[in-house]
Amino acid sequence: MKILDWYILKKFFSTYIFIILVFSGILIVIDLAEKIENFRKPELTAWRIFSEYYIYLIPHFASQLSPLIIFITAVFVTSRLASHTEIVAILSSGISFLRILKPYVIGAALIGLMIFYLYGYLVPHTNKKRHDFENRYVREKFIFKDRNIHKQLAPNVFAYIETYDNPTKTGYRFTLEKIKGKDLVAKIEAPRIIWNEKKQKWSLESYRLRTFEKGEEQMKFGAALDTTLAITPKDFESKHLQNEQLTITELSEIIDEMKLRGEANVENFIVERYLRYAYPFSIIILTIIGVIISARKVRGGTGKQIAIGFALAILYVFLIIVFKNFAQKEGFPPILAVWLPNIIFSLIGLYLYFKLPK
Known part of the structure; x- marks a missing residue:
């Protein structure tokens, strides 16, 4: 890779890690405020709460928020480059916009692979420990009523x-x-x-x-x-958020088992399995869109571009929630529900790319 690639990748990864930490910190404070009364127990020290609960909550946030954070990262990094006229200088040297996208796509692909492993295999194990802690100290004791x-x-x-x-x-x-x-x-x-x-x-x-x-x-x-x-x-036992505690392999096994038994709510697990595969692709798609919408230098600095990027990221998360609910409750095909946000944003990305000034 050339100096340009390393330059952009360094900014991309460092910004991504910084935003992950900031978002995780904010969400941990919010979560702590909600559960502070549950944590007022003699046996629960601050260290136990952190080492048995919050240390396992951070990977959950990292995997769930990555599409949102990657979008904000791409917008922030690119808008900063554009505000310093670096994008214009790169294009003026004869490098195409597609070539500028290369390090972003490489970075997004690497993060996508990491998220696939985290979301598909590691986070389910940390979620088990997190939910076990919540079942002991936060949630009311489950009573089977069916x-x-x-x-x-x-x-x-x-x-x-x-x-x-x-x-x-x-x-x-x-x-x-x-x-x-x-x-x-x-x-x-x-x-x-x-x-x-x-x-x-x-x-x-x-x-x-x-x-x-x-x-x-x-x-x-x-x-x-x-x-x-x-x-x-x-x-x-309680099926509350059980799908979060299963690896991709375990999800496939329990889906087959639930279908055999004719159990309800199997769609929840099918949707979850498809999401594990869709998230890495969404990270690449959102990165490309983030770069496109923030590549032009605008008056007033980067604030407007970051706001637009944040709004689009929220829209993406909103679409995931809406289509996910359709699949779980309205009989909408799960695979279509999971991939429609990616398809819609891919079309948005193509439209924005062809609208770019040449």
Whole structure:
């Protein structure tokens, strides 16, 4: 790479890191103000709060805010270069505008790869630790309130639980059915099903097993039966922001599992998986737009360009939220919902590029 590339990249990366730190600091102060009453516990020292909570919140902010921050970074760096007449000098030397874009795209691509790894694999692990802390000290204890729970555990195997008590890990009025074609071949019923933590199995109390073979029904009764099922107490825990705690691989696995069981809200996980792939591309797209809108020197300094860039970045985040909600609640195709903001902003970028003075 030439001196120009290193010059722009140095400014680009240093500004990006600075803005990340500033935004993270502001959001941490806001978060602390909201949770200060929850943190007033004898066992929670300032060091524990930082080392067990906020240290894991920063990577979350870095991954979630990167499209917004990268846009502001591109606008700030380019508008500063333009205000010092450096862009004009570079173009006057015979270097094309596309060539000026090269270091920006390289920088955005490197940050995009970093965000893909963070958002896809590292941040889910830090989110687990963060949510665990919140569950212990911030949120109210979760109580499972659903009734008449139907789950498909395997092809042709269906489970039913009327109610479930998560503090005692006990289900009531349990039924497990195995179907072959259109015929019921086996059915087991129990008034209670309890999770045995030591054995890592379910224990059925006062069960009744019915089997059907060649038109004949056989029945068996028992006081207790330990069995392994494709459900565990984790399936009855809070699903609040669970998708944030899963890697891309885990998301794919749970999506297949939820589809098999016919569970609701699978769209939340599908949207989350597509977002992990869309974010790196959005970083490149927004960087290019940021450079284009701020490449011209304007009267009054860089404030107007930064304001325009900030407004466009907010619009992008707004579109993501709107289309994400459409996919989760209105049946909008998840892949289209996730990629539409990128498509729209790509078209905006092309329009702005061709409107640039030659």
